[in-house]
Amino acid sequence: MTVRAGANVMNQRSVQRQERLLQALAGGGSLRLADAAMLCGVSEMTLRRDVSSKGSPLMLMGGHLVRRDDPHFSPVYDLETQRDRGVDIKTRLCQRASSYVQDGDTLFIDCGTTLVPMVAELGQRRHLTVVTYALNVANAVSHLDSVRLILLGGLYQGVSQSFDGEDVARQIRSLGINRAFLSAAGVHLERGLSCFHFHEIIPKQAAIETAAQRILVFDDSKWGVLRPAFFGTLSDADIIVTHGEAAAAASASPEIAARVDSPR
Amino acid sequence: MTVRAGANVMNQRSVQRQERLLQALAGGGSLRLADAAMLCGVSEMTLRRDVSSKGSPLMLMGGHLVRRDDPHFSPVYDLETQRDRGVDIKTRLCQRASSYVQDGDTLFIDCGTTLVPMVAELGQRRHLTVVTYALNVANAVSHLDSVRLILLGGLYQGVSQSFDGEDVARQIRSLGINRAFLSAAGVHLERGLSCFHFHEIIPKQAAIETAAQRILVFDDSKWGVLRPAFFGTLSDADIIVTHGEAAAAASASPEIAARVDSPR
């Protein structure tokens, strides 16, 4: 049996080299392949092989070595997805969802990848404040000079790129939130809204409880799915932004049909 | 007069295109030049020209468009710098400072750029917890699986990439911090430690007050400098990690000489 290039398993030293490079890149940043090779005392080719081996935490971008983001949260545009349907569906959902935002609003933005494209829509608006407990959302918002950012801190939970704070609930309640944009890993007509991680429940429920308007955003891969941590029902959402099968199914339900909003 | 390529001024539409792309990249990540060209409805060459124009917020890495200020992609080693003096001075200071860290420690890491390279040194250590109020530090630490991260949230202050929290002081005091790594924008033998922004004073002082050991890290460009916000004196530091002129001058002072630690 022949092992194809790029699918090799990593050996001991390969792992050591990559760990060393990961450390060099721990603070973020990129490393020229040539420099990295020098640093490790091996040839560029060896590093190329390390990086192309299965499960490498590094990747190569135009001769520069960078950390490969956790594929689960990869913010990098997926080429296939984009070619297949022009624009990412999450971007379209977020464009639609953001149409509810008004100047001067204070927004709650939930964790996950679904709502990250929302941030791009907020740059034009004036006097916005964004409240979030997600690191990826906070990073995105931090680039917008015109938007105030309030990050609810605490113990970092890598799996969801979010923070588990002591009294998030109290903090959220103490803020005057106009609109809460909520994500969910599972949305079920009868069973309601669920997510993977229990620490997300508290901020989600606090936002549902306190916000003047609740906007649920999810793509149709979440429809009919149940996840371990339940945090609400479909009737908790004032607006439901989704698409495809989920939008069709939700529109068929007399109770929530009026609140469904689907792009295009 | 001939205008050299890459030094052109941006025109109206060029700016619009770049803003649009910046939004697409708001959540981080990269965009293939071809995709970006499609997105903007112009040729790749036009985008190349946009990006190479003076002061563009974007840069091109191997055919991929990324935000120039994205810490994920900014080069770790400035080639010139590295060839000139081997390794970045801040990295050297941080390597020295990190030698005080012990397994199981809870560390406070101050804001600014000085202490970011410290994070790279923490990967090997076991059972560490890092407490910080700086977004850039938190991002760096978030990549280390073996280190627990506690981010003290609040209102984001872009100028210092840090958060201004309501009761940071109380939160810091409620944590058992073994070692506080402190930065300063100004260090003066008589006048003590100062920084640019007043909101930094509270967490800094709380850390000084509560930590078992206080380690001040600064490069010699800060020596003899006064900044608006004072937060302590040189005698507040148990260890002073610096170099060059600052190290020499500090070592000449009988009161603090014993606490100065300089790399090499």
Next chain:
DNA sequence: GCACAAATGTTAATTTTCTCACATTAAATG
């Protein structure tokens, strides 16, 4: 030490990205 396999180095071919010069188009000006 020898035989074998794995890891790494070297070189050349291939592909991709980058740059430059010039053609074309669009906007601005009188």
Next chain:
DNA sequence: CATTTAATGTGAGAAAATTAACATTTGTGC
């Protein structure tokens, strides 16, 4: 509307990165 200028497109050649093939070194068990 003609003329000028700025902006953008196109394609060829140069440079760089990537891949593939093969040579060399290193390590391991016998």
